[in-house]
Amino acid sequence: MISPGEYFVEGDLAAAYGAIKAGCLFFAGYPITPASEITQAMAELLPRVGGKFLQMEDEIASISAIIGASWAGLKSMTATSGPGFSLMQENIGYAAMTETPIVIIDVQRAGPAIGQASRPAQGDIMQSRFGSHGDYETIVLSPNSVQEMFDLTIKAFNLAETYRVPVIVLSDAEVGHMMERLIVPENVEIVNRRIAKSLQETTIYDESLVSPMGRFGDGLELMITGSTHRPDGTRDTGTPEVQESLVKRLVNKIEKNRERIENWEEMYTDDADILVISHGASSRPSKGAVIRARKEGIKAGFLRPKVLWPSPEKRMKELESNVKKVILPEMSLRGYKMEVERIFRGKLLHMPKVGGVVPTVEEILKKIREASL
Amino acid sequence: MITSRYIKENYVRRLPSAFCPGCGDGQILNAIIRAIDHLKIDRKDVAAVSGIGCSAWIPSPYLRVDSLHTTHGRPIAFATGLKVANPRLKVIVVSGDGDATGIGGNHLLHAARSNVGITVIMVNNGLYAMTGGQVAPTTPHEAKTTTTPYGNPAFSLDVSRVVAAAGASYVARWTTWHMNQLIRSIEKAIMKKGFSFIEVLSQCPTYEGRMLNMDHIQMLEWFKNKFREDADGIYKIGEFVDIEKPELTEELEKMIERVKK
Amino acid sequence: MIQIRIGGWAGQGVILAGTILAETFSRVLKKNVVMTRSYTAAVRSGITTSDIIVDDDEIYDLIITRPNVMIFMYQKTLDRYIDLAKKSDFVIVDSSLIKNIPEEIKNVYKIDASRIASEISSPRIANMVLLGYYSRVTGHLGLRDLEESIRNTVSKRFVEEDIRAITAGYSFSPQ
Numbered sequence: 133m134i135s136p137g138e139y140f141v142e143g144d145l146a147a148a149y150g151a152i153k154a155g156c157l158f159f160a161g162y163p164i165t166p167a168s169e170i171t172q173a174m175a176e177l178l179p180r181v182g183g184k185f186l187q188m189e190d191e192i193a194s195i196s197a198i199i200g201a202s203w204a205g206l207k208s209m210t211a212t213s214g215p216g217f218s219l220m221q222e223n224i225g226y227a228a229m230t231e232t233p234i235v236i237i238d239v240q241r242a243g244p245a246i247g248q249a250s251r252p253a254q255g256d257i258m259q260s261r262f263g264s265h266g267d268y269e270t271i272v273l274s275p276n277s278v279q280e281m282f283d284l285t286i287k288a289f290n291l292a293e294t295y296r297v298p299v300i301v302l303s304d305a306e307v308g309h310m311m312e313r314l315i316v317p318e319n320v321e322i323v324n325r326r327i328a329k330s331l332q333e334t335t336i337y338d339e340s341l342v343s344p345m346g347r348f349g350d351g352l353e354l355m356i357t358g359s360t361h362r363p364d365g366t367r368d369t370g371t372p373e374v375q376e377s378l379v380k381r382l383v384n385k386i387e388k389n390r391e392r393i394e395n396w397e398e399m400y401t402d403d404a405d406i407l408v409i410s411h412g413a414s415s416r417p418s419k420g421a422v423i424r425a426r427k428e429g430i431k432a433g434f435l436r437p438k439v440l441w442p443s444p445e446k447r448m449k450e451l452e453s454n455v456k457k458v459i460l461p462e463m464s465l466r467g468y469k470m471e472v473e474r475i476f477r478g479k480l481l482h483m484p485k486v487g488g489v490v491p492t493v494e495e496i497l498k499k500i501r502e503a504s505l
Numbered sequence: 506m507i508t509s510r511y512i513k514e515n516y517v518r519r520l521p522s523a524f525c526p527g528c529g530d531g532q533i534l535n536a537i538i539r540a541i542d543h544l545k546i547d548r549k550d551v552a553a554v555s556g557i558g559c560s561a562w563i564p565s566p567y568l569r570v571d572s573l574h575t576t577h578g579r580p581i582a583f584a585t586g587l588k589v590a591n592p593r594l595k596v597i598v599v600s601g602d603g604d605a606t607g608i609g610g611n612h613l614l615h616a617a618r619s620n621v622g623i624t625v626i627m628v629n630n631g632l633y634a635m636t637g638g639q640v641a642p643t644t645p646h647e648a649k650t651t652t653t654p655y656g657n658p659a660f661s662l663d664v665s666r667v668v669a670a671a672g673a674s675y676v677a678r679w680t681t682w683h684m685n686q687l688i689r690s691i692e693k694a695i696m697k698k699g700f701s702f703i704e705v706l707s708q709c710p711t712y713e714g715r716m717l718n719m720d721h722i723q724m725l726e727w728f729k730n731k732f733r734e735d736a737d738g739i740y741k742i743g744e745f746v747d748i749e750k751p752e753l754t755e756e757l758e759k760m761i762e763r764v765k766k
Numbered sequence: 767m768i769q770i771r772i773g774g775w776a777g778q779g780v781i782l783a784g785t786i787l788a789e790t791f792s793r794v795l796k797k798n799v800v801m802t803r804s805y806t807a808a809v810r811s812g813i814t815t816s817d818i819i820v821d822d823d824e825i826y827d828l829i830i831t832r833p834n835v836m837i838f839m840y841q842k843t844l845d846r847y848i849d850l851a852k853k854s855d856f857v858i859v860d861s862s863l864i865k866n867i868p869e870e871i872k873n874v875y876k877i878d879a880s881r882i883a884s885e886i887s888s889p890r891i892a893n894m895v896l897l898g899y900y901s902r903v904t905g906h907l908g909l910r911d912l913e914e915s916i917r918n919t920v921s922k923r924f925v926e927e928d929i930r931a932i933t934a935g936y937s938f939s940p941q
Contacts, residue, residue, distance in 0.1 A: 158586065184590060196575065200585065311785065346571075357574035358575060359574065416826050419826055421826070490829055
């Protein structure tokens with residue numbers, strides 16, 4: 133299945149290929165533009181590798197089903213877009229609370245509400261981190277090409293299995309629907325969760341604050357609950373220390389490992405006066421604009437988080453002291469703005485483009501030129 | 506002879522339970538345990554899934570099997586994923602009337618329609634008990650609850666009839682008065698290939714009792730006298746559906762075999 | 767860099783033509799290619815476009831900013847994109863269906879694609895006739911390259927018909 137070689141496919145299909153390569157054996161989903169192509173591809177591909185596909189009655193059922201399947205020991209995924217992603221939020225929190233590895237692909241479209249169903253946007257960034265109630269952390273990846281739809285979907289499974297968290301691949305309608313070359317390599321690094329052999333083992337956390345995961349049907353008498361619980365699963369909603377240690381660990385699992393999780397691309401940052409930070413589809417013209425600006429003698433640099441959450445906080449802080457201005461082109465009025473503004477404060481020139489159209493090299497270059505004056 | 510000590514030692518994680526005095530949930534836990542024991546199924550092959558509500562606590566934490574205590578209204582969807590991912594498991598959902606037919610009604614309909622081989626035991630006390638006795642889809646017309654202080658302006662749902670119409674393979678309704686029938690029914694439901702559904706009318710002395718102006722003894726007597734196999738509507742008990750037909754998990758497995766060739 | 771837009775009406779095979787063209791550049795000629803599609807929600811009615819950006823270098827712009835080639839298969843699509851067409855080096859039109867071409871659009875290359883397609887088999891393959899003509903007019907790629915791509919991607923029973931169509935388009939003298 134998905135033999136190594138060269139393909140020319142759309143981003144959504146590349147994500148499905150990545151999922152199969154990563155060892156995904158269960159998918160539950162509900163049709164929605166512009167993510168339906170992932171769902172359709174999984175319906176076709178999964179049975180061929182002995183995996184199970186279910187089209188559920190809605191997105192809430194879809195995420196519920198993949199959490200259930202993950203506890204049966206299968207790598208599980210769903211794919212959706214804005215409206216469906218909103219419906220999934222409660223159970224994203226449930227997956228975080230129960231430390232269930234799952235992968236959710238959100239192919240972002242312009243909102244709010246129904247918005248522009250087939251047009252790209254990048255307005256789900258804060259939701260992807262804070263969408264469910266309470267304190268928790270997820271990992272959010274941001275592909276900007278068809279190749280990365282494949283690569284980062286595999287990475288999403290690996291991170292989910294490593295840290296036992298829901299991992300979100302935050303794509304957009306542009307990257308999901310565009311067609312490009314995809315190279316499927318001979319060898320792909322795959323991570324599988326550690327399976328507990330006893331209930332006791334599920335209570336022992338390693339230095340990453342992760343414990344081996346039990347599996348339904350193995351006789352461990354697992355007690356999995358979304359309520360506050362002790363390490364062995366016993367519900368205990370009345371003891372402050374139980375809630376405190378659980379929630380702190382859920383957050384620290386990401387926070388303390390963030391340097392291992394963070395990932396970004398950068399270029400010309402050493403002597404940059406103007407730093408362009410961008411992610412997903414809008415990072416493509418951003419990079420092009422930085423290259424053009426350099427040719428014009430402007431000291432522009434480029435930083436692209438491939439992992440949006442946790443953000444490349446340390447790297448951004450290092451760059452903060454040297455750069456004079458930061459430009460953030462993105463397809464949202466808020467997008468990643470709060471995170472960048474938090475670090476670069478008054479240096480940020482936000483460049484939102486809403487309307488469902490990716491910014492162009494020329495538009496971003498104009499902004500860089502203005503900033504350089 | 507199944508003694509209560511045998512049950513405690515083999516099937517119950519811990520006691521006493523947190524249920525109110527006189528609550529029917531303990532009886533239903535007892536019935537599920539006896540059914541599993543009669544069937545001589547290995548406990549490791551049983552998984553219990555529940556949502557939110559008093560009845561969700563029947564399996565979690567009390568029943569000593571792998572248990573998944575999920576979000577409100579969604580246990581059937583979680584259970585569907587679990588069952589399809591591991592068809593060997595006997596998956597039992599214990600849900601309340603609000604959980605299964607209010608917030609989660611859509612999942613109930615579609616699980617019945619797709620005939621996924623799980624068992625849903627819906628504990629029906631006619632209102633939302635855990636949150637303080639609010640009106641539910643099963644609350645009778647004109648009944649007073651904490652959110653219908655002047656009487657329920659809406660009408661109640663005959664859940665078993667709806668689930669039967671949606672395509673379940675097995676549907677039965679009993680009350681906590683009819684313990685022997687209930688246990689046999691749970692046994693049949695667990696062994697049923699397709700989707701099985703058991704509605705259990707259960708007494709909630711705390712809130713339902715207040716609504717009906719009865720204590721738990723009076724409620725059991727009400728179950729005994731009023732709920733009969735020859736009664737009509739919501740008072741009719743018994744097995745409503747008991748058929749064999751293709752089941753989702755099995756169909757999926759067949760499809761995979763076909764496609765892989 | 768080459769920027770190409772194919773515009774037509776849903777059901778005319780705009781996306782298929784775009785995919786074949788994009789695949790030819792990507793897989794046969796080993797260029798970097800981004801192809802995007804735009805269509806209205808209703809599958810069988812509405813303006814449909816297929817945009818292709820080709821470059822030897824990494825591709826940064828994901829949308830057409832200054833087209834080199836515009837291929838129009840339907841009057842309403844041309845009407846919609848007149849401003850872009852004015853800037854394009856080549857404007858290729860199916861003159862069987864497009865009668866009204868504003869004078870300010872220069873570099874127009876007309877071909878009776880639907881009629882030629884009908885003579886081969888059916889107007890359904892007018893998209894392929896236009897691809898062949900595109901190759902002839904622009905020289906961006908050869909007829910053989912297109913042929914190889916069609917053999918790789920199109921289902922077997924349509925291959926011969928499609929190749930006849932691109933050949934017919936290629937053989938048509940530019941006008």
